[in-house]
Amino acid sequence: MSARDRILAKLRANSPSTVGNPPDVAAWYATHRIAENGADKAKRFRHFIELAHAEVYAVSRGGWLQKLYEVLSAKQIGKLLIAPGTAHGARVAAELPGLDIACPAYDTAIESWKPALFNDIPAAFTRARAAIAETGTLILWPDADEPRLMSLVPPLHIVLLDAASIHNTFYEAMQAEGWKDGLPTNALLISGPSKTADIQQTLAYGAHGPKELVVLLIGDEQ
Amino acid sequence: MNAPQTPHTLHFMPSAGFRARAKDVVDNPFLRQSFRGAMDFLMSKRAAQFPDAEELESLRTLGESIRQYNLARLPDLLERLEARLTANGIQVHWAETPDEANEIILGICRRHEAKLMVKGKSMVSEEIELNHAAEAAGIGALESDMGEYIVQLADEKPSHIIMPAIHKTKEQIAKLFAENVPGVDYTDNVDALIQIGRRVLREKFQEADIGLSGVNFAVAETGTLCLVENEGNGRMCTTAPPVHIAITGIEKIVEKLEHVPPLLSLLTRSATGQNISTYFNMISSPRKPGEKDGPSEVHLVLLDNGRSQAYADEQLRKTLQCIRCGACMNHCPVYTRIGGHAYGTTYPGPIGKIISPHMLGLEATKGLVTASSLCGACGEVCPVKIPIPELLIRLREEAFSAPPRANPAMRGQGAGYSGLISAVWRGWAAVYRSPSLYRVATWMGSRLRGLVPSRQGAWTSVRVPLKPAPKRLRDMLKERG
Amino acid sequence: MKPAQSPPARPSDVYFFATCVVDQFFPGAGMDAITLLESQGIRVHFPEEQTCCGQPAYTSGFPDEARKVAAHQLTLFPNEWPVVVPSGSCAGMMKHHYPTLFAADPIRKAQAEKLSARIYEFTDFLVNVLGWHPEDHGDACTVVLHTSCSARREMGVHLTGRKLLGDLHKVTVAQQDHESECCGFGGTFSVKQPEISGAMVEDKVKALKATGAERVVSADCGCLMNILGHAAWKDRQEGRAKPSLPGEHIASFLLRRTSK
Numbered sequence: 007m008s009a010r011d012r013i014l015a016k017l018r019a020n021s022p023s024t025v026g027n028p029p030d031v032a033a034w035y036a037t038h039r040i041a042e043n044g045a046d047k048a049k050r051f052r053h054f055i056e057l058a059h060a061e062v063y064a065v066s067r068g069g070w071l072q073k074l075y076e077v078l079s080a081k082q083i084g085k086l087l088i089a090p091g092t093a094h095g096a097r098v099a100a101e102l103p104g105l106d107i108a109c110p111a112y113d114t115a116i117e118s119w120k121p122a123l124f125n126d127i128p129a130a131f132t133r134a135r136a137a138i139a140e141t142g143t144l145i146l147w148p149d150a151d152e153p154r155l156m157s158l159v160p161p162l163h164i165v166l167l168d169a170a171s172i173h174n175t176f177y178e179a180m181q182a183e184g185w186k187d188g189l190p191t192n193a194l195l196i197s198g199p200s201k202t203a204d205i206q207q208t209l210a211y212g213a214h215g216p217k218e219l220v221v222l223l224i225g226d227e228q
Numbered sequence: 229m230n231a232p233q234t235p236h237t238l239h240f241m242p243s244a245g246f247r248a249r250a251k252d253v254v255d256n257p258f259l260r261q262s263f264r265g266a267m268d269f270l271m272s273k274r275a276a277q278f279p280d281a282e283e284l285e286s287l288r289t290l291g292e293s294i295r296q297y298n299l300a301r302l303p304d305l306l307e308r309l310e311a312r313l314t315a316n317g318i319q320v321h322w323a324e325t326p327d328e329a330n331e332i333i334l335g336i337c338r339r340h341e342a343k344l345m346v347k348g349k350s351m352v353s354e355e356i357e358l359n360h361a362a363e364a365a366g367i368g369a370l371e372s373d374m375g376e377y378i379v380q381l382a383d384e385k386p387s388h389i390i391m392p393a394i395h396k397t398k399e400q401i402a403k404l405f406a407e408n409v410p411g412v413d414y415t416d417n418v419d420a421l422i423q424i425g426r427r428v429l430r431e432k433f434q435e436a437d438i439g440l441s442g443v444n445f446a447v448a449e450t451g452t453l454c455l456v457e458n459e460g461n462g463r464m465c466t467t468a469p470p471v472h473i474a475i476t477g478i479e480k481i482v483e484k485l486e487h488v489p490p491l492l493s494l495l496t497r498s499a500t501g502q503n504i505s506t507y508f509n510m511i512s513s514p515r516k517p518g519e520k521d522g523p524s525e526v527h528l529v530l531l532d533n534g535r536s537q538a539y540a541d542e543q544l545r546k547t548l549q550c551i552r553c554g555a556c557m558n559h560c561p562v563y564t565r566i567g568g569h570a571y572g573t574t575y576p577g578p579i580g581k582i583i584s585p586h587m588l589g590l591e592a593t594k595g596l597v598t599a600s601s602l603c604g605a606c607g608e609v610c611p612v613k614i615p616i617p618e619l620l621i622r623l624r625e626e627a628f629s630a631p632p633r634a635n636p637a638m639r640g641q642g643a644g645y646s647g648l649i650s651a652v653w654r655g656w657a658a659v660y661r662s663p664s665l666y667r668v669a670t671w672m673g674s675r676l677r678g679l680v681p682s683r684q685g686a687w688t689s690v691r692v693p694l695k696p697a698p699k700r701l702r703d704m705l706k707e708r709g
Numbered sequence: 710m711k712p713a714q715s716p717p718a719r720p721s722d723v724y725f726f727a728t729c730v731v732d733q734f735f736p737g738a739g740m741d742a743i744t745l746l747e748s749q750g751i752r753v754h755f756p757e758e759q760t761c762c763g764q765p766a767y768t769s770g771f772p773d774e775a776r777k778v779a780a781h782q783l784t785l786f787p788n789e790w791p792v793v794v795p796s797g798s799c800a801g802m803m804k805h806h807y808p809t810l811f812a813a814d815p816i817r818k819a820q821a822e823k824l825s826a827r828i829y830e831f832t833d834f835l836v837n838v839l840g841w842h843p844e845d846h847g848d849a850c851t852v853v854l855h856t857s858c859s860a861r862r863e864m865g866v867h868l869t870g871r872k873l874l875g876d877l878h879k880v881t882v883a884q885q886d887h888e889s890e891c892c893g894f895g896g897t898f899s900v901k902q903p904e905i906s907g908a909m910v911e912d913k914v915k916a917l918k919a920t921g922a923e924r925v926v927s928a929d930c931g932c933l934m935n936i937l938g939h940a941a942w943k944d945r946q947e948g949r950a951k952p953s954l955p956g957e958h959i960a961s962f963l964l965r966r967t968s969k
Contacts, residue, residue, distance in 0.1 A: 008322065009322040009323055009324045009532075010310075010322035012308065012324060013302050013306075013322055013324060013530075013532045014535060015496075016532075016536040016539075016540070017302055017303040017478075017539055018303045019540070020536075020539060020541075021300070021301075021302070022300050022542065022545075023302060024300070025297065025300040025301055026293075026296065026297055026300060028297055029290055029293040029294045029297050029487070031290065031294075031484075031486045031487065031489070031490060032486075034286065034287070034290045034490065037286075038283055038286065038287070041529075054503065058433070058506070064253075067376065067632050075277065075569050082607070087598070096370065111279055112520060113520075114520065115520045115521070116468075116520055116521040117470075120434050120468070121434060124430055124434050125431075135557070139520060141503045141504035142503075142504075143504055143508075149519070150518040150519050152523040153353045153519065153520040153522075154463075154467045154521050154522050154538075155467055155468065155521045158460055158463050158464065158467065172239055175489065176488075176489040176492065176493075177304070177486065177490075177502075180485055180486065180488075181486070184294040186448070186449055186484065186485045186486070187617075188450075188486035189452055189485075189510060189512045191511070191512060191513045191514070191515065191516055191519060191522055192467070192509070192510065192512070193452075193510040193524060194463075194507065194508070194509060194510070195504065195507065195508035195510075196507060197504050197505070197507075198506050198507065199460050199506070200458070200459055200460040200506060200507075201459070201506055202374045202375075202422060202458060202459045202498070203373040203458075204373070204375035204378065204391065204392070204393055205374070205375075205378070205393070205396075205398050205401055205418045205421055205422065205463055206397060206418065207266060207269050207270075207391070207394075208398070208418040208434055210418050210419050210422040211419075212422070212423070212426065213374055213422055213426060213458070213459035213460060213461070213463075214372070214426060214429060214430070214433075214459045214460035214461040214463075214464055214505070215459070215460025215463065215506075216460075
């Protein structure tokens with residue numbers, strides 16, 4: 007008998023005879039969480055992620071690139087890792103190099119450039135697929151175009167988020183987007199820059215991941 | 229790598245010396261003050277997250293029902309999880325004992341000729357003492373959670389399951405870094421210390437052959453491993469090295485993805501008073517074709533180590549509801565007085581007292597189960613409503629009330645049995661169940677109160693002796709007529 | 710916290726379960742509690758055969774012994790009157806743990822459930838059954854209230870105690886640091902883990918004294934034994950003749966304040 011079979015046999019021998027009713031998660035959320043309108047959700051998202059030390063800028067659908075440039079200039083950053091295979095990445099690649107900001111692409115497997123990613127890339131730009139108002143949380147599903155380490159290794163992570171994709175709660179997000187029917191290799195919730203309070207409960211940012219998180223929040227108004 | 233296999237012995241030291249270790253902390257005003265401050269901080273952070281008592285209570289009830297529902301179906305869910313993970317390309321391993329788990333992990337390391345494993349925070353890896361096993365096998369195992377890194381540099385164990393280095397001051401950490409990290413001068417600036425850790429560990433994330441992590445929730449329906457963290461080291465360990473090994477206890481499983489949001493909310497709010505952690509990392513497969521990063525191999529090790537023993541008993545099964553938030557220790561007056569190391573177990577505090585006996589047996593842990601005033605603070609804050617005081621009473625019964633018998637519910641049943649103590653309790657019961665004996669005994673007590681000894685064992689170490697009143701209530705009532 | 714269950718009406722008679730600690734160590738508190746109840750026009754019955762609720766054995770892991778002692782108490786209260794208990798943790802034992810203790814014995818379990826429904830902690834009874842508002846006849850003073858953990862968490866006794874003291878116009882109730890934290894008694898815990906228990910009671914007494922209150926009152930005699938025992942020990946150590954933290958059962962305090 008394998009360890010697997012022995013463990014399962016021990017558990018089976020003593021499983022309770024009744025399982026009970028499945029917990030009603032939907033009912034709890036329906037009675038304990040309000041569904042807000044778009045503007046209120048955006049406001050709440052912003053409130054909580056700013057509390058967690060992220061910078062948020064309201065931008066228009068046409069104007070976010072200008073704000074991106076301003077943020078980089080203000081932080082004196084001349085190099086931005088992008089995903090040229092995405093629409094937003096392509097737009098950056100078309101415009102920013104002309105303004106003296108180099109835009110390397112994450113276009114080969116990490117094995118071929120790990121030290122360069124860790125040591126030579128000060129910032130990265132990705133999109134968030136959605137967000138959560140209740141906790142001020144970005145939802146990212148990294149993929150072949152925007153790999154996982156883009157939102158982790160560079161000290162500055164800049165995220166483009168459409169306010170229309172903000173959900174009230176994590177529960178609502180996974181229900182609305184049908185997550186149970188298929189999750190990517192890695193799904194991420196990000197709620198601020200990397201931090202730790204492991205030394206004397208003193209909060210310090212930039213523990214292992216990004217030291218700064220900037221959100222360009224595309225509103226509906228324009 | 230063919231390092232010689234040394235037999236693996238666990239380095240826990242629970243009951244033996246528990247009182248002496250507790251006394252060391254209790255007698256140290258500095259440590260007393262610092263634990264008190266840290267626990268006060270964590271308690272107030274949690275309280276601020278739950279301003280609405282009804283919301284808290286109903287969410288705890290939901291959390292409890294989610295955990296109980298999933299535990300009730302545990303063997304089926306484990307099989308479903310295994311099937312789903314396998315279909316997703318994640319390799320599943322089963323271990324009954326710490327030795328088996330270590331052997332599985334080191335086997336994977338050897339197959340990849342690994343020299344360095346970077347570790348995200350995993351209490352289960354502490355439970356199996358993986359670092360010792362890896363070291364013996366010639367494989368470097370480096371903790372990357374800042375608190376764990378500090379504790380490892382100091383050659384200690386975590387003293388808290390969420391805040392591993394909570395027993396250390398920034399000055400101690402400054403000294404530790406200056407003495408152990410090459411090229412570092414003394415600084416007790418917390419930001420500077422964290423940046424030193426970041427610099428050192430970022431080198432290691434690039435170098436490492438293996439990333440190891442724990443698991444907060446394993447979702448059966450999607451085959452997903454969920455990890456909660458703030459620092460990003462967990463994401464580093466699960467993304468940067470070519471191989472990721474996750475290890476978890478068999479109980480951390482939920483059937484449905486929708487079970488995760490309530491548990492996550494309870495976990496982070498109860499643990500550190502955050503409405504959510506900085507990162508929630510959900511891993512469902514190794515790197516797919518075309519993807520440019522992430523490990524090409526992902527493994528999950530499912531560890532029993534005594535959990536199936538707790539599972540077998542309806543009452544003790546509630547122990548397995550735990551989601552490892554640490555709120556019970558933050559609110560525990562005993563933990564606050566003695567800190568985590570005194571317990572001598574991987575899991576300290578109230579949860580440690582009820583889970584460790586299943587892992588280590590009651591022989592080694594019988595002293596711990598008496599180390600509670602049963603005040604109930606732990607049960608009151610537990611986000612999944614584990615009745616910790618009730619379980620402690622049950623464990624006391626298992627340890628002390630009867631000599632070892634056949635087919636006990638627990639390893640080490642009767643380990644604390646003493647014929648003399650049991651005779652005392654039988655005598656006590658004989659007196660207190662009999663009104664006439666009780667009357668005689670208490671009358672004698674009130675008459676002979678002058679003979680009460682001035683030293684009454686442990687009671688009088690910090691208290692005046694107990695002395696019966698000259699007249700009992702029943703005498704006073706009689707006199708009154 | 711918990712609304713009073715049956716009988717909602719004001720009873721003419723009650724049973725008094727003194728507890729072994731009050732009977733032997735705090736008989737004055739028991740007398741005062743009875744006198745107070747009688748002053749409200751209630752006949753108080755003290756079954757002579759009563760001993761102990763069984764809690765010491767129960768919490769030490771000796772349920773068989775606890776059951777034997779508890780079973781004896783089950784038979785002592787034949788009439789449907791409320792049973793008033795002047796100690797929160799003993800009341801908690803009878804109210805919340807008796808049914809579990811006899812879970813495997815259907816007859817006794819039924820008896821236990823019937824009894825449990827009639828168990829009232831003393832201050833709970835005064836507030837939630839009698840609706841008593843004590844009238845203060847004493848001089849201005851400051852006290853601090855300590856509530857036992859089981860009474861607080863199982864019965865909400867800190868609220869009823871606070872309510873009664875709050876009705877006394879000239880009494881100021883001080884607020885101690887870490888009010889809800891355990892005093893370190895815990896029955897056999899105090900002798901099995903004397904170092905930890907000692908540290909807990911030390912901190913508790915410090916916090917109580919730091920309020921500047923002239924006395925501590927409590928509805929639980931186990932805690933009082935521990936707290937006052939440590940305070941007196943400390944006085945001896947430091948050569949004080951006058952108690953630095955006097956204390957008494959809340960029944961004694963209430964009786965004195967309301968006596969003309």
